[in-house]
Amino acid sequence: MVWIDEDPNAGQHDTGDQGHSHMATTNLFFARSTDGGRTFTTPVQFNRKEGDVWGFTVSTPRLAIGANGTIHVFYPGNDCNSANGKPHAVAMYTRSTDQGRSFDPPQRLNTMPTSDASHLVHGGLTHAHVFGTMAVSNDDGRSFGTDAELFPADVCPCCQLVAFVDDRDRLFVGSRQVEAGYRDSAIAVSADGGRAFLPRNRLSPNRWKIEGCPLKPTAVAASGDQIWAAYCSGGEPEPGVHFVRSTDGGKTYPVPLRVHPEASVSDAPVLALAGDTLHLFWHAKTGSSGRRIYTRASNNGGESFGPIQELPTPAGSAQLPVVAPRPDGTVQVAWQQGAEIHSLQWPQAAAQVAASARAPRPTLTATRS
Amino acid sequence: MPCLREVPDLLALQAELAAKGVTLLGVGMGEPAQLASLVEPFRYKHFPAFRTLLRATETMHELVSAIDPAWNEILPTAYILGRDGRLLQKVQGRKTREQFGQLLEQALASSPASR
Numbered sequence: 001m002v003w004i005d006e007d008p009n010a011g012q013h014d015t016g017d018q019g020h021s022h023m024a025t026t027n028l029f030f031a032r033s034t035d036g037g038r039t040f041t042t043p044v045q046f047n048r049k050e051g052d053v054w055g056f057t058v059s060t061p062r063l064a065i066g067a068n069g070t071i072h073v074f075y076p077g078n079d080c081n082s083a084n085g086k087p088h089a090v091a092m093y094t095r096s097t098d099q100g101r102s103f104d105p106p107q108r109l110n111t112m113p114t115s116d117a118s119h120l121v122h123g124g125l126t127h128a129h130v131f132g133t134m135a136v137s138n139d140d141g142r143s144f145g146t147d148a149e150l151f152p153a154d155v156c157p158c159c160q161l162v163a164f165v166d167d168r169d170r171l172f173v174g175s176r177q178v179e180a181g182y183r184d185s186a187i188a189v190s191a192d193g194g195r196a197f198l199p200r201n202r203l204s205p206n207r208w209k210i211e212g213c214p215l216k217p218t219a220v221a222a223s224g225d226q227i228w229a230a231y232c233s234g235g236e237p238e239p240g241v242h243f244v245r246s247t248d249g250g251k252t253y254p255v256p257l258r259v260h261p262e263a264s265v266s267d268a269p270v271l272a273l274a275g276d277t278l279h280l281f282w283h284a285k286t287g288s289s290g291r292r293i294y295t296r297a298s299n300n301g302g303e304s305f306g307p308i309q310e311l312p313t314p315a316g317s318a319q320l321p322v323v324a325p326r327p328d329g330t331v332q333v334a335w336q337q338g339a340e341i342h343s344l345q346w347p348q349a350a351a352q353v354a355a356s357a358r359a360p361r362p363t364l365t366a367t368r369s
Numbered sequence: 370m371p372c373l374r375e376v377p378d379l380l381a382l383q384a385e386l387a388a389k390g391v392t393l394l395g396v397g398m399g400e401p402a403q404l405a406s407l408v409e410p411f412r413y414k415h416f417p418a419f420r421t422l423l424r425a426t427e428t429m430h431e432l433v434s435a436i437d438p439a440w441n442e443i444l445p446t447a448y449i450l451g452r453d454g455r456l457l458q459k460v461q462g463r464k465t466r467e468q469f470g471q472l473l474e475q476a477l478a479s480s481p482a483s484r
Contacts, residue, residue: 211462285439
């Protein structure tokens, strides 16, 4: 598990008066469980320099496990542009080849910026390439090729790209597209490792017109000819989390399913296919309650879903779920519980309890010998 | 929680409508631990006249829920409150000075000053 935590020394960073409008200095942590999530190892901090992680609610770090067990971690970082001395955000990567006991020194994947995204964000944001480009490694993350722009500069930056690779090595990229006054979720499909993409398709005919920042990524998963996506939109007849599936490889997406009709507000959906079960998680508010985590599951490829279930999280605000499939067909879910990170297996094993993985302070740093 | 592009227009509207009782109040999105080092230097540099609340709550959502329990984290979001503190209108997405001006005039008309 990886997560962003606040930087307790944030006040000590000298950004002078050069800081862009979206500065954030945070730290990134890793912990591993070998007992099904009951306990986790002592958190290890990835970034060598305090505050070197550009962390927001939606600047989510990514973790993936390769077929050979290599742990790949991607995260947005803070750097300084040597050309103009200004701080900017960069795309950072590190990996572990020893099951998380140590990690390679983080490396920057992006080339130096030529744009500060000021066409999207007042005063300039950061390094625009962070949000719409891709770098490819053919040696298990040891090295990466030069980053290349995936799409024209129309990816809504804070909503991020979301990538998924299926069992046929097809690459699916979910994004929120900036077009005139619209912010619509779209998916692009590549069958050749990202060298070429079919045209992006919007997921819904109900467009979301808003001159602003939704701060809402587009979740995507796929298997065979089926593609599943979940997104939050204010453009649907009833705003909130919606689900769509394509059965023709992404050419069309039939009518969206409103996932949680009883919720007054729903957001932050994530998807995972575990065995033959498609799991969908999100957070929502019902009645006067705070945010809670909810789930529905489909056993027929997303054609229909079972009832809405609330996860048995501790009292208080539970939000921003993430999910990973487990080999036994269940999933591991993690979420933000107040200022802590909690996790549980779902469907829940009888004796299992949610495990906290909050980073202790002072933090620890892993080094590779 | 305005868009930075909106702040100059909102400050101008506040000056224009101050005699009618219009007050502009911002809410910073930054983390509490980063207020002194990041948020305040930026505000003083660009918008020194922009009176801004800095949150001390764990999440932004907790703070905004006091006004709008259904806030969906879209930015920018502006709330027009009446003289009695009641929420009159929720405004999401970037608006022009003219649009904000119309909304404020409507709010003033529906929330007249007591005599």
